[in-house]
Amino acid sequence: MPHFPDFQDITLEDRTILSPLLWAYQPESSELSFTNLFCWRAHYRFRWSIYQDWLLVIGEVEGRPFGLPPIGPGGRAPIVRLLLERLAQEKGSQPFLWRVDGRCAEELRGAHGLAIEEDRDQFDYLYRTSDLVELPGKPYHGQKNHINRLRAEHAFHSRPLEESIIPPCLEMVDAWCALRRCEDDLGLFDEWEAVRQALTHFYQLDCSGLAIEVEGKVEAFSLGELLNAQTAVIHFEKANPAIRGLYPLINQQFAALHWAETSFINREQDLGEEGLRAAKLSYHPVRLAPKYQVRTA
DSSP states (O other), rough: OOOOOOOEEGGGGGGHHHHHHHHHHHHSTSSSSHHHHHHHHHHHHHHEEEEEEEEEEEEEHHHHEEEEEOSSSOOOHHHHHHHHHHHHHSSSOOOEEEEHHHHHHHHHOOOOOOOEEOHHHHOEEEEHHHHHHHSSSGGGGGHHHHHHHHHHHOOEEEEEEETTTTHHHHHHHHHHHHHTTGOHHHHHHHHHHHHHHHHHHHHHHHHHEEEEETTTTEEEEEEEEETTTTOOOOOOEEEEETSSTTHHHHHHHHHHHHOSSSSEEOOOOOTTTTHHHHHHHHHHHHHOOOEEEEEEO
16 A cells, blocks of 8 residues: 555555545545546556545646545645645646545635636536436427437347446447547547446446447447445446437436436536537536636645
8 A cells, every 4th residue: 555655556456445435535526436547547647645544646637747636534735735745746847636526625715825726627417317317398308309219210128237248348439439530539549448448347346337239239338336325427428329319318228227226427527528518418417516626826
């Protein structure tokens, strides 16, 4: 176990240490799960350490060092200052804390020497599970129409993600990547790798998943887990865009068949992408979970 100021890379074996620490925090932010940290570890160069009662995670984005909010009890302002000082040693550039959840941000407000800035592109979208299952009333008229059209035009079958389904899901992801020329887009290439990590290590990560077969072929899948006692988080969702209504269907089916006992579903952030933001807003989130950047003032 690494102790601050030393950090080590995240490995699958670290799940037995990190998952209980993250779960005890009962996070609202989608980043704060072991599955997320593990699957994106190469993209963000995630490393972790323990400082007293806190779990510390650092990474790199576009060549800039950053830290995630310290995970642990309150009173984190001194820990944040220590972490920013440690990050300043990484590459000599101005470090920052990224995707800081609202609970941590509230602790830091007014703390001497720290500047806090809202980061709208990173806000998570929270939905009532019952809304995604039932698609009630006029607000969801478009989604229901797409699903009904798919039902009328295709024979489909929803299946829990299991060992026999994982290979065709991997083939589907490879086809998705080839269609979008991932080799020419580092962001898409890293997303492809993150999805592959989630599928390849599906059982070790203890996630839940659903696949949809259309005319006997896997054409969509979704993968998620419990983020806290009331909320599930959907980490990855892929569907054949040529089959109209497949994205609304996998969204509704996964919520109905796996997460009906939860109160909320977190479908992560939109990263500032206009089309993705419109799609997420069209499902009428009950609220957005804010996130922040924190720097030395």
